[in-house]
Amino acid sequence: MRKQERRAWICLLLVVALLSGIGLFTYRFIKSGGEWATFYGNSQIYTDGVINRGTITDRYGEELLQCTPDGFNYSSDYETRVATVHAVGDPYGNVSDGAISSFKSQLIGYDILNGTYDTTANGKKIALTIDANANRTAYEALAGRTGAVGVYNWKTGEIVCMVSTPTFDPAYDPEASADGDSSYFFNNFIDGLLTPGSTFKLVTSAAVIDNMDDREAFRFECDGTNQVNEREDSSLSDVIVHGEVNFREALAKSCNGAFGALTREVGAKTMAKYAEKAGLTEPVEIDGIKTAAGSFDFPDDNEVKLSWAGIGQADDLVNPCAMMVYMGAIANGGEPVQPTLIRSATFLKELTGGKSLGRYLDSDTAAELKDMMKYNVTENYGEWNFEGMDMYAKSGTAEAGSDSPDAWFVGFTDDADAPYAFVVWVKGGGFGSEVAAPIAARVIRSLGTAEE
Numbered sequence: 466m467r468k469q470e471r472r473a474w475i476c477l478l479l480v481v482a483l484l485s486g487i488g489l490f491t492y493r494f495i496k497s498g499g500e501w502a503t504f505y506g507n508s509q510i511y512t513d514g515v516i517n518r519g520t521i522t523d524r525y526g527e528e529l530l531q532c533t534p535d536g537f538n539y540s541s542d543y544e545t546r547v548a549t550v551h552a553v554g555d556p557y558g559n560v561s562d563g564a565i566s567s568f569k570s571q572l573i574g575y576d577i578l579n580g581t582y583d584t585t586a587n588g589k590k591i592a593l594t595i596d597a598n599a600n601r602t603a604y605e606a607l608a609g610r611t612g613a614v615g616v617y618n619w620k621t622g623e624i625v626c627m628v629s630t631p632t633f634d635p636a637y638d639p640e641a642s643a644d645g646d647s648s649y650f651f652n653n654f655i656d657g658l659l660t661p662g663s664t665f666k667l668v669t670s671a672a673v674i675d676n677m678d679d680r681e682a683f684r685f686e687c688d689g690t691n692q693v694n695e696r697e698d699s700s701l702s703d704v705i706v707h708g709e710v711n712f713r714e715a716l717a718k719s720c721n722g723a724f725g726a727l728t729r730e731v732g733a734k735t736m737a738k739y740a741e742k743a744g745l746t747e748p749v750e751i752d753g754i755k756t757a758a759g760s761f762d763f764p765d766d767n768e769v770k771l772s773w774a775g776i777g778q779a780d781d782l783v784n785p786c787a788m789m790v791y792m793g794a795i796a797n798g799g800e801p802v803q804p805t806l807i808r809s810a811t812f813l814k815e816l817t818g819g820k821s822l823g824r825y826l827d828s829d830t831a832a833e834l835k836d837m838m839k840y841n842v843t844e845n846y847g848e849w850n851f852e853g854m855d856m857y858a859k860s861g862t863a864e865a866g867s868d869s870p871d872a873w874f875v876g877f878t879d880d881a882d883a884p885y886a887f888v889v890w891v892k893g894g895g896f897g898s899e900v901a902a903p904i905a906a907r908v909i910r911s912l913g914t915a916e917e
C-alpha cells in the first residue's frame with residue numbers, strides 16, 4: 466500500500482514536470498517563435514544572408530522594395546530611394562532601424578500557426594505608414610543640408626513622413642562609398658540627440674503654467690543683454706531688444722532673458738520633472754524600434770547654467786521623434802498617441818485613434834500651450850505662410866557648436882482631415898522660423914495629395 470502511494474506521488478510529479486515543460490515551451494514559442502523562424506540559418510528565406518521574400522510599399526501601395534532570391538529591387542526612382550532608405554533599410558543592414566530588419570517576421574509572413582510556410586514563397590506585402598510623396602518633398606526641401614523631418618498623425622499615430630539626411634542610394638551605392646562616412650546610414654529622426662534651442666521653451670512653458678499661478682502678472686524688461694547676475698559672462702542675450710514682455714509675448718518673441726527668469730522662478734527640480742513629463746528623457750517605441758533618449762542637467766547651484774538649460778541650451782539633448790510626440794501630446798489634449806510605422810487595421814484605427822502613451826500634460830495645460838502656439842503663428846511666423854492650415858508652432862535656433870545655428874520648427878496642425886504633429890531640424894540652417902518653417906509647410910501641404 467505504502468509502495469503504491471509512493472508510485473502515485475512519483476507519477477504526479479512527472480505529470481507536473483511534463484506540464485510545466487510544455488507550458489514553458491509554449492510561452493517561449495509564442496514569445497520568440499518569430500525570432501527562431503527568421504534566424505539567419507534558415508536557408509529557405511535567405512540568399513547569401515539577405516532576406517529573399519516580401520514587399521514593402523508606402524501607405525498608398527507605391528512599391529519601395531521587393532525582396533527576391535536574386536536580390537533587392539528598389540523603386541526605379543532615385544529620389545524615392547534616397548528619401549525612403551532610412552525607413553525601408555538597405556541590403557547590408559547599415560541602417561539599423563530599417564523595415565527590412567525591424568519588420569522581418571512580417572515580411573517573411575511568419576505566423577504562430579503556420580511558421581514561415583508560404584505556398585508562393587513571395588512573402589508578404591507590408592505597407593508602411595509613410596507617404597512616399599511627402600518623403601520626396603521633405604528630401605527636396607532639405608536641399609542637400611543635414612537634417613530630419615518627421616510628421617505623424619496625432620490621432621492615429623501613423624508616421625506619414627520620416628526623412629533623414631545625409632542619405633544614400635541603396636540600389637547603386639549601398640555602401641555610400643563616396644567618403645566612407647557612417648552619417649549616411651544614421652537616422653537623425655530616430656537616433657539623433659540634438660540641442661533643442663528655443664523649441665524647449667514649450668516644456669518650460671508647461672512648467673510655468675502648472676507652477677506659477679501669478680504668470681499673468683509676469684513682466685520682464687528685455688535689454689537684449691539680460692545679465693543674470695553681476696558677472697559679464699552671465700548674459701542671456703537676444704538678437705534684438707524685446708523691451709517689456711509678458712509670458713505670452715516672451716514665448717512668441719522667444720525672449721531668452723524672460724525665459725531664463727521664468728526658469729529660475731520655477732526652479733531646477735521642477736524643470737527636471739517637466740522634461741521627464743514631456744517624455745523627452747525616455748526612448749519612444751515605434752513597433753519595437755526604440756529611439757534615442759534625451760538628457761538634461763538642471764543644476765540647483767548654478768543659476769546661469771540653469772537659465773541656459775531652461776531655454777534649450779547648456780547640456781540639453783532631445784531626440785526629434787520624442788519632440789514630435791510631445792507636439793502630439795499638446796495637440797491631443799495632453800495625451801499623446803504612440804507612433805507607428807506599419808499601416809494596418811486602418812478603418813478601426815481611424816475610428817478609435819492610436820494607442821495612448823498616457824497623460825503627459827493636464828488638459829488645461831495643453832489647451833493653454835496650444836493657444837500660445839497659435840499666438841506664435843499669428844504674431845510672429847505669419848498665418849499667410851501656412852495658408853489653408855490651422856497651424857500651431859514654435860521655432861528654435863539652437864547654438865550647437867558649429868558656425869551657423871541649427872534651425873528647428875516644431876508644432877502641429879489641427880484640421881479635421883490633417884491632424885499632423887511635426888518636427889523639422891536643419892543642421893547649421895540658421896534661423897528656425899526662416900529656414901525650418903517653410904519646410905514644414907511644404908511637407909504638410911504635400912501630404913495626401915497622392916491617390917488613396
Ligand SMILES: [Zn+2]
Binds near residue numbers: 688689706719723
Ligand atoms: Zn528678449
